[in-house]
Amino acid sequence: MNFTLLEIKAISNDNYVAFTFFIGCMAMLAASLFFFFEMWNTDKKWRTSILISGLITFIAAVHYYYMRDYNLATNESPTFFRYVDWLLTVPLMCVEFYLITKKSGAKMGLLWKLVAASVFMLVTGYIGEAIYPAEKQSWIWGFVSSIGYFYIVYLIWFGDVAKLAGNAGPAVAKAVRTLAWFVLVGWAIYPVGYIAGTEGGLFGIKVLEGVSLDVVYNIGDAINKIGFGLVIYALAQSDKELAKA
Numbered sequence: 001m002n003f004t005l006l007e008i009k010a011i012s013n014d015n016y017v018a019f020t021f022f023i024g025c026m027a028m029l030a031a032s033l034f035f036f037f038e039m040w041n042t043d044k045k046w047r048t049s050i051l052i053s054g055l056i057t058f059i060a061a062v063h064y065y066y067m068r069d070y071n072l073a074t075n076e077s078p079t080f081f082r083y084v085d086w087l088l089t090v091p092l093m094c095v096e097f098y099l100i101t102k103k104s105g106a107k108m109g110l111l112w113k114l115v116a117a118s119v120f121m122l123v124t125g126y127i128g129e130a131i132y133p134a135e136k137q138s139w140i141w142g143f144v145s146s147i148g149y150f151y152i153v154y155l156i157w158f159g160d161v162a163k164l165a166g167n168a169g170p171a172v173a174k175a176v177r178t179l180a181w182f183v184l185v186g187w188a189i190y191p192v193g194y195i196a197g198t199e200g201g202l203f204g205i206k207v208l209e210g211v212s213l214d215v216v217y218n219i220g221d222a223i224n225k226i227g228f229g230l231v232i233y234a235l236a237q238s239d240k241e242l243a244k245a
């Protein structure tokens with residue numbers, strides 16, 4: 001008889017990369033439960049937004065579960081799962097911007113601009129990271145990807161999103177300003193991970209030697225997915241207070 005040994009992989013104490021996947025998964029799950037429950041404690045007007053916050057962290061939790069396994073089994077970066085996760089969650093963040101500015105007149109066209117720019121950013125980033133990682137050209141793809149990123153930053157800081165937020169009430173204007181900082185500073189964590197993780201990530205030079213791309217991405221995700229959702233939650237809550245007053 002031929003027995004196949006099922007190898008059970010545990011996270012060893014010094015495997016901090018796998019540990020951040022584990023913690024990431026738990027944090028995303030906890031955040032999802034929070035949003036899903038709080039959704040019912042929220043004014044109808046904001047319920048869809050809170051639901052989407054929960055979907056973003058839930059989709060991430062499922063991907064983190066797989067990514068943790070993948071990383072333990074292969075000791076490699078789960079690049080494919082990572083980008084599938086982002087391709088689902090980043091457009092959902094664009095939907096959040098659309099939903100909160102919709103009451104002051106956001107059109108579907110704005111949503112499509114944001115979604116198209118984010119898909120462009122992610123697909124070109126994936127090409128640089130997964131297809132040409134060992135080439136010195138990965139920085140070119142990173143650079144191309146950044147064009148999509150800066151277009152999103154532009155739309156949110158100075159373009160349609162900023163204008164619509166300016167016409168909205170103080171609660172929405174404040175939330176959009178905070179979310180704009182997330183996009184400018186929080187999302188900038190990702191190119192740092194890319195530079196650390198790809199050969200020649202910065203103009204053909206390998207900088208940030210010894211920094212784990214996965215740890216940088218995992219920190220970025222925790223801040224940007226959970227933090228982003230909490231800003232929208234705070235908006236829904238403060239709007240409730242304003243309505244009561």
Ligand SMILES: *C/C=C(C)/C=C/C=C(C)/C=C/C1=C(C)CCCC1(C)C
Pocket residue numbers: 086089090121122124125126141142143145146149187188190191194221224225
């Ligand atoms: C929840 C996941 C989020 C918010 C992911 C965001 C990802 C980015 C903003 C990635 C940006 C990149 C660049 C701007 C250049 C290098 C390639 C990327 C894809 C890492």
